[in-house]
Amino acid sequence: MQYISTRGRAPRLDFGQVLLDGLARDGGLYLPESWPRVEPATMRAWRGLDYAGLAKQVMRLFVGTTIAPADLDRMIDDTYAGFGHKAVAPLKQLGANEWVMELFHGPTLAFKDFALQLLGRLFDHALDRSDRRGVILGATSGDTGSAAIEACRDRARLDVFILHPLGRTSEVQRRQMTTVLSPNVHNIAIRGTFDDAQDMVKAAFGDEAFRDQVGLTAINSINWARIAAQVVYYFHAALALGAPDREVAFAVPTGNFGDVYAGYIAASMGLPVAKLIVATNENDILARFFRNGDYSSAGVRPTWSPSMDIQVASNFERLLFDLKGRDGEATAAAIRTFRETGHLPVSDAEIAKARLLFDAGAADDARTIDTIARVFAETGEILDPHTAVGVAVARDRREGVPAGTPVVVLATAHPAKFPDAVEKAIGRRPALPARMADLMERPERYDTLEADVSILTSHILSHRRNA
Numbered sequence: 001m002q003y004i005s006t007r008g009r010a011p012r013l014d015f016g017q018v019l020l021d022g023l024a025r026d027g028g029l030y031l032p033e034s035w036p037r038v039e040p041a042t043m044r045a046w047r048g049l050d051y052a053g054l055a056k057q058v059m060r061l062f063v064g065t066t067i068a069p070a071d072l073d074r075m076i077d078d079t080y081a082g083f084g085h086k087a088v089a090p091l092k093q094l095g096a097n098e099w100v101m102e103l104f105h106g107p108t109l110a111f112k113d114f115a116l117q118l119l120g121r122l123f124d125h126a127l128d129r130s131d132r133r134g135v136i137l138g139a140t141s142g143d144t145g146s147a148a149i150e151a152c153r154d155r156a157r158l159d160v161f162i163l164h165p166l167g168r169t170s171e172v173q174r175r176q177m178t179t180v181l182s183p184n185v186h187n188i189a190i191r192g193t194f195d196d197a198q199d200m201v202k203a204a205f206g207d208e209a210f211r212d213q214v215g216l217t218a219i220n221s222i223n224w225a226r227i228a229a230q231v232v233y234y235f236h237a238a239l240a241l242g243a244p245d246r247e248v249a250f251a252v253p254t255g256n257f258g259d260v261y262a263g264y265i266a267a268s269m270g271l272p273v274a275k276l277i278v279a280t281n282e283n284d285i286l287a288r289f290f291r292n293g294d295y296s297s298a299g300v301r302p303t304w305s306p307s308m309d310i311q312v313a314s315n316f317e318r319l320l321f322d323l324k325g326r327d328g329e330a331t332a333a334a335i336r337t338f339r340e341t342g343h344l345p346v347s348d349a350e351i352a353k354a355r356l357l358f359d360a361g362a363a364d365d366a367r368t369i370d371t372i373a374r375v376f377a378e379t380g381e382i383l384d385p386h387t388a389v390g391v392a393v394a395r396d397r398r399e400g401v402p403a404g405t406p407v408v409v410l411a412t413a414h415p416a417k418f419p420d421a422v423e424k425a426i427g428r429r430p431a432l433p434a435r436m437a438d439l440m441e442r443p444e445r446y447d448t449l450e451a452d453v454s455i456l457t458s459h460i461l462s463h464r465r466n467a
C-alpha cells in the first residue's frame, strides 16, 4: 500500500516511511492512495475474533509488507494484553439501541492508548530495524503527556521527554506522568506556562541540526498509524452488533477529528455505518461545518471537556481532500484561504456529500453536567464529561438515524480522570481503578528547568541514554 499527501506534491511513501515522517514535505497529511475494501464475507469471518485478532486483520491492510507479519502480530498482542478489561473495548447498553463503547481501559484511562500503545512499539521496531535511536519530545497541559509516556516507557530505542508547566496541571495528571520511573522517561517541569513549554518544543524541532543529531520525533495526532489503529474498534463494535448484515451508527466526542475520521475510514472500507455523529462542546467549529457548511475559527473557550477544546482540527484536512475529489491542489488552496481569511471555502455539493455520512451537534457545559446526572439516574453508569457530550448529541440527533439502528457512543475517557465535573453532576467523586488506586502514594521523579530552549536541548543531549 502506498500513501499520498493531501496537498498532492509530496513523494509517495510506504507505511514504514509515513510512520516516521509524520507531516508530508508539502505541508499536507498522508493517507492511503485508495481505501482497502473489506467484503461482507470477510467481515462475517472476522466475527468472533478477539480484539487483538481483529486488529491484526485490519492493521495488515494498512501496513502492507513493510513490517513482517509475525512482528506486527506480536506488537499488537503486547499492546492489547496491557489493557485492564478482557474485552479491551467493551460495549455497554444504556437504553434501547443506545450503547457506549468503553475505550478507557488502557494504561492512561483514555482512548488515545489504543493507538499510542501500538505506536510506541512500531517506532521502536522501525528504529531497531535501521539501527537508530530516537527521541520523542512533547509538551502537555495534562492529558496527552501521560499517554505518550506510557507508550514509550521501557522501549529500547526511544527516550521520551515530556514538558509540563510547573504547578499548573492537576495532581492526578502530573502523577500519571512523574510516577513512571523507567530510565528512558524524562519528565520536565517548566517554570512557565503551557504556551512557554509548547514554544520550547517548537524551537527544538526548528533546530534542524539538533533534530537530526538526536532523531527527534513527535507523537502527534496527525500520525497516520494512530488513525489506522483507531479504525479497528469501529469494526469491533459493529461486528458485535450485527454488521455487515445490519447498519450501526456512531456518535464520537470530537476535538482534532482523528477519532471520528477513523470511523469514516471504516465506512470507506465497506463497514455499513448508518451515520457518524460528530459531537463537540462549545468549541463547535466542526459541528457548524457539518450542520451548515460554516467552517470558521473562533477563540478557544475552556470547558468541562478539555481534550475537545480545539478550534482547528488538524485531521479535518484528510476529509476535505476526499470532499474535493482527492484534488491536492484544490485542498491546498482551500487550506490557504482558511489561513488567510478564517473561512474555509466549500461548495454546497461538497457539504451535501459530507452530510450523506456525517451529522453533528454541540453540547455546552450545562448540558454536559446534566447528561452525566441524567445517565447516572437512569442507569447507574458514570460518564466522563467527554463521553457525556457524545451521549447528549447522540440523543439530539437520534432522528437522523433509521429507527432500530443501534447508536454506539464512544466513551473516550474514564470518569475518574475528570472527578470535578463528575462531582458537580452527581455529588461524588469516582474512584480510580484498582490498579491505579495507590497513584497518590507512588514516588515521583522529574527535573525542573527554566523556560529556555538552549537549556532544554543541552538537557536532552546529556540525559538521553547511551547516545
Ligand SMILES: *Cc1c(COP(=O)(O)O)cnc(C)c1O
Pocket: 110, 111, 112, 143, 221, 253, 254, 255, 256, 257, 258, 259, 260, 307, 308, 386, 412, 413
Ligand atoms: C483526545 C480526546 C478527544 C478528542 O479526540 P480527537 O481524535 O482529537 O477528535 C475526546 N475525548 C478525550 C477524552 C480525548 O482525550
